[in-house]
Amino acid sequence: MKHYxxxxxxxxxxxxxxxxAAVSSEARSSDVLSLSDVTYRYGKRxxxxxxxxxxxxxxxxxxxxxxxxxxxxSTMFKCLLGFFKTYGGDIRLGGKDIxxxxxxxxxxxxxxxxxxxxxxxxxxxxxxxxMGMTAQLSALSSPKKEHTRRAEEALKSxxxxxxAHAGFGEISGGERQLVLIARALVQDAKILIxxxxxxxxxxxxxxxxxxxxxxxxxxxxxxVLSTHNPEHAFLYADRVLILNGGEVTADGAxxxxxxxxxxxxVYGIDVSxxxxxxxxxxxxxxxxxxxxxx
Amino acid sequence: xxxxxPHLIRSNRKAPNYKLRFIILTALAAACxxxxxxxxxxxxxxxxxxxxxxxxxxxxxxxxxxxWSAVFNVRLPRICAAFLVGAALATAGAAYQGMFQNPLVSPxxxxxxxxxxxxxxxxxxxxxxxxxxxxxxxxxxxxxxxxAYTVSRLAKGNATLSLVLGGVLVGGLFAAGTSYIKLVAxxxxxxxxxxxxxxxxxxxxxxxxxxxxxxxxAIGIIPLIILxxxxxxLTLGDDEARSLGVNTRRLRLITIICATLxxxxxxxxxxxxxxxxxxxxxxxxxxxxxxxxxxxxxxxIFGGAFLILVDDVARTAASTExxxxxxxxxxxxxxxxxLLISGGxxx
Numbered sequence: 001m002k003h004y005x006x007x008x009x010x011x012x013x014x015x016x017x018x019x020x021a022a023v024s025s026e027a028r029s030s031d032v033l034s035l036s037d038v039t040y041r042y043g044k045r046x047x048x049x050x051x052x053x054x055x056x057x058x059x060x061x062x063x064x065x066x067x068x069x070x071x072x073x074s075t076m077f078k079c080l081l082g083f084f085k086t087y088g089g090d091i092r093l094g095g096k097d098i099x100x101x102x103x104x105x106x107x108x109x110x111x112x113x114x115x116x117x118x119x120x121x122x123x124x125x126x127x128x129x130x131m132g133m134t135a136q137l138s139a140l141s142s143p144k145k146e147h148t149r150r151a152e153e154a155l156k157s158x159x160x161x162x163x164a165h166a167g168f169g170e171i172s173g174g175e176r177q178l179v180l181i182a183r184a185l186v187q188d189a190k191i192l193i194x195x196x197x198x199x200x201x202x203x204x205x206x207x208x209x210x211x212x213x214x215x216x217x218x219x220x221x222x223x224v225l226s227t228h229n230p231e232h233a234f235l236y237a238d239r240v241l242i243l244n245g246g247e248v249t250a251d252g253a254x255x256x257x258x259x260x261x262x263x264x265x266v267y268g269i270d271v272s273x274x275x276x277x278x279x280x281x282x283x284x285x286x287x288x289x290x291x292x293x294x
Numbered sequence: 295x296x297x298x299x300p301h302l303i304r305s306n307r308k309a310p311n312y313k314l315r316f317i318i319l320t321a322l323a324a325a326c327x328x329x330x331x332x333x334x335x336x337x338x339x340x341x342x343x344x345x346x347x348x349x350x351x352x353x354x355x356x357x358x359x360x361x362w363s364a365v366f367n368v369r370l371p372r373i374c375a376a377f378l379v380g381a382a383l384a385t386a387g388a389a390y391q392g393m394f395q396n397p398l399v400s401p402x403x404x405x406x407x408x409x410x411x412x413x414x415x416x417x418x419x420x421x422x423x424x425x426x427x428x429x430x431x432x433x434x435x436x437x438x439x440x441x442a443y444t445v446s447r448l449a450k451g452n453a454t455l456s457l458v459l460g461g462v463l464v465g466g467l468f469a470a471g472t473s474y475i476k477l478v479a480x481x482x483x484x485x486x487x488x489x490x491x492x493x494x495x496x497x498x499x500x501x502x503x504x505x506x507x508x509x510x511x512a513i514g515i516i517p518l519i520i521l522x523x524x525x526x527x528l529t530l531g532d533d534e535a536r537s538l539g540v541n542t543r544r545l546r547l548i549t550i551i552c553a554t555l556x557x558x559x560x561x562x563x564x565x566x567x568x569x570x571x572x573x574x575x576x577x578x579x580x581x582x583x584x585x586x587x588x589x590x591x592x593x594x595i596f597g598g599a600f601l602i603l604v605d606d607v608a609r610t611a612a613s614t615e616x617x618x619x620x621x622x623x624x625x626x627x628x629x630x631x632x633l634l635i636s637g638g639x640x641x
Contacts, residue, residue: 078533081533081536081537082536083532083533083536083537102541103536103537103539103540103541103542104539104540104541105539106537106539107536107537107538107539108539110537111537112533112534112537114533114534119530120395120396120397120529121392121395121397121529121579121584122584123526123583123584123585124309124583124584124585126309127526127583127584127585131526131527131530131538132538134523134524134527134538134539134540135538135539137523139521139524139541140520140521141523142522142523142587143523162306164307164309165306165307165308165309166307187538
């Protein structure tokens with residue numbers, strides 16, 4: 001496997017679409033999720049939103065997907081969640097073509113954590129978490145005591161057990177995001193797809209949510225999340241996927257992929273990326289230059 | 295890693311005692327049912343009601359034929375019908391609100407009632423037998439809901455607003471159709487029948503009507519009771535519901551057919567009775583929360599009991615019977631205004 005290093009600490013350069021496309025054709029048994037040459041367009045006469053996206057993920061991967069607005073990040077997620085079935089190319093989940101799987105079968109393997117939005121109906125937090133277990137129930141049944149107990153445990157494990165009976169619409173955005181993570185945990189799926197989970201969150205909550213997500217990746221979950229914050233990628237991800245113009249233009253360790261050139265290429269602005277050290281180790285920070293790029 | 299979010303800690307709110315609330319609601323509904331039998335122009339005391347009801351099982355003193363007739367031929371069918379219709383409209387409202395993710399939709403706002411009304415008027419106009427009046431009403435309701443939904447999907451802009459507007463549009467169209475039928479209908483027989491039917495009322499309900507309503511509503515309501523957990527998930531929207539493993543297309547189809555069936559059956563038995571489907575689910579959410587596991591049973595009991603009470607007023611308040619559809623509007627509109635203004639639990 002060439003497109004990402006076995007050891008995430010090793011800097012590794014791999015920038016071109018050709019490299020990642022070539023690599024994905026050799027499927028590995030440890031890959032739980034793989035996309036090869038996935039294309040998608042919304043209408044017959046419309047241009048392709050995805051133009052041959054390929055990558056694969058194995059347990060423990062924490063993949064941050066970066067790219068400007070409108071490059072197809074959400075479209076890619078919708079394809080690999082099985083919402084869109086008319087894509088070209090191949091998406092495999094645990095070795096099986098995702099088009100052949102029912103929503104229920106997909107839900108047992110992939111949990112989706114959307115951006116936290118204000119809910120239409122103000123369910124109790126506990127009920128929201130219980131909904132994560134729907135795929136484990138038959139269509140005709142409701143959750144039992146044992147499910148409730150598991151939902152309560154999941155909330156406690158995220159430090160929000162006290163919110164079990166609060167209204168989902170009455171808690172803060174950060175808490176709502178944690179509740180959605182708890183819902184994904186009880187879903188018992190090993191792949192977590194998160195569409196900008198820290199959008200709309202305040203500075204502290206962004207950090208709290210990302211810490212929890214990082215811990216889950218260490219436990220063996222596959223995490224694929226989109227973000228607009230390169231520092232989140234530096235801090236937490238062990239792999240960065242740059243999606244630009246419907247293609248994967250880079251795939252590798254954050255320190256290797258995310259540099260000043262790449263930021264200019266992707267976002268069209270000049271940034272300074274600097275390293276500094278503190279008692280926790282060496283970090284990289286990304287600061288936009290006031291003068292450049294506008 | 296921070297274990298808590300200090301500035302956000304809230305008191306550990308306990309789960310309300312929903313079981314107790316259900317027991318109280320059921321007891322009130324049962325009391326409402328029994329007391330309603332004794333209410334009316336022909337006076338029977340509640341004790342006589344119980345004596346008459348259980349006379350077959352427990353050997354009470356011989357009751358008079360008039361007692362027996364008042365209870366079994368007139369009041370009991372009517373009260374049962376009121377319960378069934380109220381339960382059906384409230385449940386349909388709750389189901390529509392969930393599936394359209396919109397707490398402001400109801401059978402009347404979606405045009406289902408107007409569609410059913412048009413269907414029934416058309417059936418009466420073309421001299422169809424009573425069974426076909428129901429079939430026409432059902433077909434009209436289904437077409438109306440489907441049309442309102444399609445219009446809202448094709449319209450650009452806010453989904454909630456376009457759904458309500460789609461319902462208004464389709465409802466207006468069907469109402470115009472009904473007016474036209476009234477215009478050309480035979481004024482001696484058909485017009486009074488259509489007019490009375492459209493105002494909604496439970497006078498002259500026969501036991502056979504009750505049995506028909508019971509079967510029709512049961513067919514529609516039982517799937518909704520069984521699928522009530524899935525309905526919760528459906529309120530999250532298509533993408534989230536599918537990501538949680540729900541076959542949204544199938545569930546939506548079942549829900550819309552069931553909710554429209556029970557609306558159509560209710561409307562075909564009682565005529566158009568508005569507001570129940572909008573107001574009762576709101577009340578139930580205030581008392582029993584948003585979870586459809588509780589909301590559906592609560593809507594059945596609450597909606598049924600509410601319509602029994604309104605029907606009591608309809609048949610006892612004035613010397614001539616007041617059409618029940620007029621009463622529910624008089625009661626429902628101010629209550630809804632109060633709900634909107636006071637906010638209650640935001641929904």
